[in-house]
Amino acid sequence: MTGSEVEGVEEALALLVPLPGAVGGRRTARARGGEGVGAERHRATAWGEARALAGRLGAGRPVGFGHTGLGQALGRVLADPLTALTDLPSFDTSAMDGWAVAGPGPWAASDGGAVLAGRASAEPLQDGAAVRIATGARLPSGATAVIRAEHARMDGAGQLHALRAVGHGQDIRPRGQECRSGDQLLPAGTVVTPVVLGLAAAAGYDRLVTVERPGVEVLVLGDELLSAGLPRDGLIRDALGPMLTPWLESLGAEVVAVRRLGDDPGALADAVRGSSADLVLTTGGTAAGPVDHLHRVLAEAGAELLVDGVKVRPGHPMLLARLAPDRHLVGLPGNPLAAVAALLTLAAPLLRGLAGRTAAASRTAAVGESVAGHPYDTRLVPVVRRGAEGQAGDGVAVPVRFHGPAMLRGVAVADGLAVVPPTGARAGDTLEILTLPWAPTTEGCFT
Secondary structure: OOHHHHHHHHHHHHOOOOOOOOOOOOOOOHHHOOHHHHHHHHHOEEHHHHHHHHHHHHHOOOOOEEEEEHHHOOOOEEOOOEEOOOOEOOOOEEOOOEEEEOOOOOEEEOOOOOEOOOOOOOOOOOOOEEEEEOOOOEOOOOOOEEEEHHHEEEOOOOEEEEOOOOOOOOOEEOOOOOEOOOOEEEOOOOEOOHHHHHHHHHOOOOEEEEEOOOEEEEEEEOOOEEOOOOOEOOEEEOOHHHHHHHHHHHOOOEEEEEEEEEOOHHHHHHHHHHOOOOEEEEEOOOOOOOOOOHHHHHHHOOOEEEEEOEEEEOOOOOEEEEEEOOEEEEEEOOOHHHHHHHHHHHHHHHHHHHOOOOOOOOEEEEEOOOEOOOOOOEEEEEEEEEOOOOOEOOOEEEEOOOOOOOOOOOHHHOOEEEEEOOOOEOOOOEEEEEEOOOOOOOOHHHO
8 A cells, every 4th residue: 555545544544533522542553554654653743843843944044135126026025124215205295186275265276287296396376376286296385285176166256165174284195194214114024015016116116125035946756647638547637736836936935947757766866966946845755655766865865854754634744854954855745635734834834934934823713613633643624714604704614525635626715724633623622724825715515
């Protein structure tokens, strides 16, 4: 039986484990299949410990910095605080389309053109005068307020009258209202989002000092994998290759290559030795099956195996190795959901540190129904948030259907993965939730 088949059997057995307070004992390591399996269990790292180690490795490596144009900065992390290079706004502006007025009314309306955004300063306004003005236009000196167009009327004598009381400074954005030159707008470590790009541009930036993206090389292993077409003749589609690049990029990484190597130990050895990426990410080959070559390749390359199996289901055959002082390899199991679990456990915290990002905020939620525990390992269970009436929202977390280690159907619509201890969880218990970088939009048979 291959490693992935063993994991699938154990996932099924896990559902038979009694919940806290139920009658019955647990199976021993020997009952699971002999000394080999027991030894594997013994050397596996606790899930929380493995995750924390990966985070420390990423955060402990010195990061490089560079100047990045705004068009290339999205998703990177600020290496320096974002400090305003100018007052915002840099001059008094109109907040509305209407009339700029000076002093009390009624006002003599100018018969000249309107004051428009982006044009040179208008002539100063004398008390009792008014001029049309557009939103964002520079306020004429002497102006004391702006009257919205819908709140004013013109009489036959060319006098402007306000339909509502006019306060001093009304609908004016004064210079420096948002910030003054030199103010810190955002701290170092902020992820550059589209809004951050807009703020940086408004504050006068053309380039930002950002943390260099860690480079990742993905090695897709398995002779049984197809890159196109329908599964056939014992061959299956590669589900991991298409999803890994955007996921890794969402973690702040730059995917420098995705290579398909099959089950060729020589090609794998050459790829691992020849890669200069900060992180090599492999799919499959982490167990002890007849074509699982990764352990031998790492040993021959002189790599230091830091995590060799994790006490978590799915995903327990995952591994983490140090290839060089500042270079690592994360081995994902071949089963898709098991690979997702390994990605969240080892690759995500490692890459966050390498990219200069802060650790992911801890999220918790009450589970809406009892969830069985594994006999001795943590379980990562895809869940969706539901409201009190069964609607998606901010209510309880409910496990999805189709959550086997080889399945992506359930996790595709999940909000996150609930961290279930070996003791299991009862309805209403609060569990940690590993959030996923997408928002679900579909329900129906998936959940």
